[in-house]
Amino acid sequence: MQLRALTTTAALFAVATLVTAAGTSPAARPAPAPVTQTVQPRTTPPVLVDCLWHAQVRPTDFMLACGDGNSRLASLHWTRWDAGAARAEGVNWVNDCKPYCAAGHFHAYPVTVRLDRARPWKKQPQVSHYSRITLTYPAARPEQFGPTVSYPLWD
Numbered sequence: 001m002q003l004r005a006l007t008t009t010a011a012l013f014a015v016a017t018l019v020t021a022a023g024t025s026p027a028a029r030p031a032p033a034p035v036t037q038t039v040q041p042r043t044t045p046p047v048l049v050d051c052l053w054h055a056q057v058r059p060t061d062f063m064l065a066c067g068d069g070n071s072r073l074a075s076l077h078w079t080r081w082d083a084g085a086a087r088a089e090g091v092n093w094v095n096d097c098k099p100y101c102a103a104g105h106f107h108a109y110p111v112t113v114r115l116d117r118a119r120p121w122k123k124q125p126q127v128s129h130y131s132r133i134t135l136t137y138p139a140a141r142p143e144q145f146g147p148t149v150s151y152p153l154w155d
Contacts, residue, residue: 043083044127044128045057045081045082045083045086045128046083046086046115046127047121047129048130049121049123049154050062051066053123055121058076058081058086060075060076061076062076064151068101070094070095070101071093071094072092073093073111074090075091076089076113083118084116085115085116086113086114086115086116086130087112087113087114087115088112088113089110089113091108092109092110092135092137092142093106093109094106094107096142107142109137109139109141110138111135111136111137112135112136112138113133114134115132115133116132116134117130117131118130119131121155123155129153130153131153131155132153133150134149134150135148136148
């Protein structure tokens with residue numbers, strides 16, 4: 001019996017020594033502070049919605065007259081594309097529709113394009129799209145256009 005008591009005492013002494021060496025028991029230790037992350041919302045620039053309801057960013061070509069194709073932007077070179085606005089230089093190809101559109105001829109006009117008024121897109125409300133386009137003609141322009149014209153863009 002004494003041997004058993006001595007073995008038990010030695011075992012308890014060894015456990016106490018280990019606990020003391022390790023510091024406080026795991027149950028008594030405070031839980032580590034939770035790791036917190038600050039999640040920054042990802043801000044993506046607005047898109048330009050085309051005739052087929054596809055979202056585009058910095059397109060090189062863009063159809064303005066979806067119904068008949070008589071006005072389109074081409075060779076667009078974008079110098080700005082952000083939440084506030086987008087800006088490009090390019091060419092506006094416009095059909096003169098003389099004597100009528102099917103028999104008309106396309107003419108190229110240098111143009112500056114500005115997109116603005118970013119709004120949530122109805123098709124995908126989490127996506128912002130530009131809702132207005134402004135065309136500025138620095139030289140020649142179609143005869144029915146002023147030097148600057150603005151159009152609402154489809155949603």
